[in-house]
Each structure stands twice: as structure tokens, then as C-alpha cells.
Amino acid sequence: MALLGRILKEGIKLRKFKAQAKLSPFTLQKTELLRLLTHAKDTDFGTTYDFEEVIRLIQTEPKNSRKFYEAYKKLVPTHNYNSMFKNWWHRAKAGESNVCWRGKVKYFALSSGTSESASKYIPVTKNMLKAMRKTGLRQVLSLVNFPEMPSNVYEAGTLMLGGSTNLKFNGISYEGDLSGITTGQLPFWAQRFYKPGKKIAKNSDWNDKLHEIVLQAPNWDIGFVAGVPAWIQMLLEQIIAHYKVKNIHEIWPNLSIYAHGGVAFEPYKSSFNKLLAHPLIYLETYLASEGFIAYQTRPSATNETATMQIVLNNGIFHEFVPFNEENFDENGEMRENAQTFMIDEIEENKDYAILLSTCAGAWRYLIGDTIRLVDKQRSEIIISGRTKHFLSLCGEHLSVDNMNRAVRSVSEELKIDINEFTVAGISYENLFAHHWYIGTDDSVDVAVLKEKIDKKLAELNDDYRTERTAALKEIFVTVLADDVFAGWMRRKGKEGGQNKFPRVMKGKMLEDWLAYLKELGIVN
Secondary structure (H helix, E strand, C coil), rough: CCHHHHHHHHHHHHHHHHHHCCCCCHHHHHHHHHHHHHHCCCCCCCCCCCCCCCCCHHHCCCCCCCCHHHHHHHCCCCCCCCHHHHHHHHHCCCCCCCCCCCCCEEEEEEEECCCCCEEEEEEEHHHHHHHHHHHHHHHHHHHCCCCCHHHHCCCCCCEEEECCCCCEEEECCCECCCCHHHHHHHHHHHHHHHECCCCHCCCCCCCHEEEHHHHHHCCEEEEEEEECHHHHHHHHHHHHHHCCCCCCCCCCCCEEEEEEECCCCCHHHHHHHHHCCCCCEEEEEEECCEEEEEECCCCCCCCCCCCCEEECCCEEEEEEEEEECCCCCCCEEEEECEEEEEHHHCCCCCCCEEEEEECCCCCCCEEEEEEEEEEECCCEEEEEEEEEEEEECCCCCEHHHHHHHHHHHHHHCCCCCCCCEEEEEECCCCCEEEEEEEECCCCCCCCHHHHHHHHHHHHCCCCHHHCCCCEEEEEEEEEEHHHHHHHHHHHHHCCCCCCCCCEEEEHHHHHHHHHHHHCEEEEE
């Protein structure tokens, strides 16, 4: 019996999790918060912010009372990564027990960069690993909701293409990609079913790992694939090229399901379809280093973005902040005293930033994503963006802060003034590229400028450095006079010190920008 079949058999034990469909979102989240607070009440964080008082209110007030939530908001401040790590998580990383969650933290997931460092260190506790496994099993069990699911897929193998399971040990805890941590913690009965297997999974050299998988591919019967789109696409292309076949189904005839997340899949779909003999079932997942937040439970309508059901009773308490000028400044920073709401209080088709309280010791933590509730009855969402401008075509997670620091550093090194810039993500050779438009009136060697910006971004952002060896194939730089940027702002009626040039160009704005440059004779 292959991995999916075994999971379905084990799924009998998960019947209790169907409670999400029977109880109200308010009740589920109130119960989940009680579990989290009870577990962490004796930690340093829990005693500092009087978790006992919120627990008391949950247990003594009428079941529909919201006094507990008002108290929680009043007693516990909101956090972003910088404040959470500076004030609390750094102690857990140093080996201290009972900081924000009971016991010691054994694992830290490395996530995309911040202004302080190339990577974030997100605690991953045993409770969080258990919660992630359970949510993953729930998604597999939801496959029964897909009528087009072929029966033979349950007997085929599962390929999970993630980070290396050979984690770095610093003498206190282990560090690495979340996918490497979770894959290394698969239950014993699952270890022998999944591919590429322990030996290949430990390889930290991505190109070498892909080559090993290509060589082994004909020996495996794969029905289910999971991983970041750029890497999965690259792997399938390499297998097809190596064995000189027309499509991947000549190697894996039972391949039927692809689970993905982390970046928008739509840009990849047309390229994926060229690699297949028949369509796949695409499953959207919302798995972050901070927790498994949501997953797709049913087919999406034709040409409709897949919706995902928020996990309400498995290790996460969610809060929602309306993403507007009242709650966020122009840099995407949450304002003091921003409004926050529980799941049952938010409205459909409006954007909200998410705050998470989790079984890994994150408390009222701004994850940085924005979501949109599209089905209140089912608690289904889509990811609508980020609280800050960013560029992530293939997982490079390039923030405006990364861009600003790189431009500032390079301008100082080359002794030129760069007053404005913007970046656009574009398709390039079936994958992706960034196109930089740099505003300066100084003389500069464009090739040198390009090389130095690329190098500096790789230093600032681990994910960018990785993707420059994979799906982010190239960067282009066009140098423009300062007046070009000023003229654009003038055309848009946005002159003046309070109006800032957009650092990332997307969609209609990018179309308008390119049309403007064409009018000026700068581009064809």
C-alpha cells in the first residue's frame, strides 16, 4: 500500500477533526485559544501578559461572550518578527526553556530576509510539527471531494521536493528550511513510502539533488507531487529532456495530483500543461513557517482562483486586521491600536492582514500576508497579497526593504545618485526575470550596475540567492533620466513630497508604465 492509501487508512483516527464542519467558527477559535493559553500560561510570556485572566474569562463568562477576546487584545500586544525575536524568541534560540511555549525549542525554520539579517528564525515546536502533520492529513482526506480523482492514485507513490533534511546544528537547536524539518519528522510508517527517500532528501545541493531524482525517476510510480512550483517545473523538464520523452506521463503514468503553495501558481499553469499528457488536480495550500494556515478542500470553479479553508481547530488562533489606511501606514507597517477581529466578525471580499497565535509560541504575530474571505459559511479564503510591497514570482520574496538597501549600497559604492527606481517581474525563457528601471543623471556602466545590484540582493536575501540559481533566470537593468520618473508622477497627478514612486510594478500599472516609456521612445 502506497503513502496515500496508508494515510487514508490512518485517517480513520482523524474523525474528531470533522468538528470544524459542525461547530461555529467562533466556538472553534475560542476553544483553540483556550488550549493555547492553557499550555503557555506558565511560560515567561504567559505570566508577563496574564494569560490566566483570559483563561478565567473563557471558562466563566457565557459561551457567546466576547469579554475574553477584549481582554486578550488589551493584555497582549501585537508583534512583528523583529519585536518577537528581539524581545522573546532570541532567548529560546539561545536554549532557554519556557520562553513563549512550554519546554525548549528544538527546531528553527529559516524564512525570507528582514532588514536586520538575511534570514528569519521561526521557532518550530513539537506541537507545531504535530499540528502540521494533522492538517496535511486532513487535506489528503479531503481528496474524496474531488470527483475526477482516479482510483489508482491511492496506490501510487508520493514525491515531496523540499529543502534538505540535513539540518544545521548549532549546539543548541537545528536550523533549516521548514520543508526539510517537516520531511525529517514524518511518522515512521510514512518514511518508507515517500520519495525521493532519506538519502537524496539530505542533499543540500539543489542541482545535485535534482540530478539524483532524474536518474531514479523511472524506478518510481509517482501519483502525488508536492513542492514549490519553480522547482517542480524544473524537475519535470529535466526528466523529460533526460529520457527524451514527450511528457512526464510517459515516465509517471499515474501522476494525478500536485500540491503547491508559497507563490501564485497561475503564472506556471501554461508551462506545466505543456509537460503533461493529461491535466493534473492542483491543490492549493497555505503552509508558512509559522503554521499550516489553510488548504483547499474542494475543486475550484473553472478559471476561478482556488479557495482554501482556514484551519480553526488545530494549533492556531487567527485575528484579522482590515488592510486600510486606518490600520497600516504607507510602508505597510501596522499602526498602534489597529482594529482586530475574530474570524466570525470579518466580511467577505475585503482584504485583511493576519495575526497568528500558535502552538510554536507566536502571539498576536503579524505574518505579513493579506487574505480575502470569499465564503464566510465555509471559512474559505484566498491570499490577496502582502502588507508590504514585494516581488515574488518564484519564491524569491524580494521586499522593498531589500531593494532599498541594495540600491543605497550600490549607489554609494559607484558614487552615483539614484533618486528613483522601480522593478517589474516578467516571464523569461519559460521562467522568470526581474527588470529594474533605475533613475540617475550620472554616467554609469549598466553591466556593472546590474552585477552589483544582483550581488547585493543575494547577500541580503537567502531566497533570492537560491532562486537566482533556478527559476529567476536573469535580471535586466534600464537606466533612465530622473525626469522620466518625475514625468510619470506628473501624468498620474501625484506630484509632491507625499507621493512616492511605486517600487514594484505589476498588472495595469506596469502596462501603463511601459506604454509611457514607449511614447518617450525609450522602449519599442
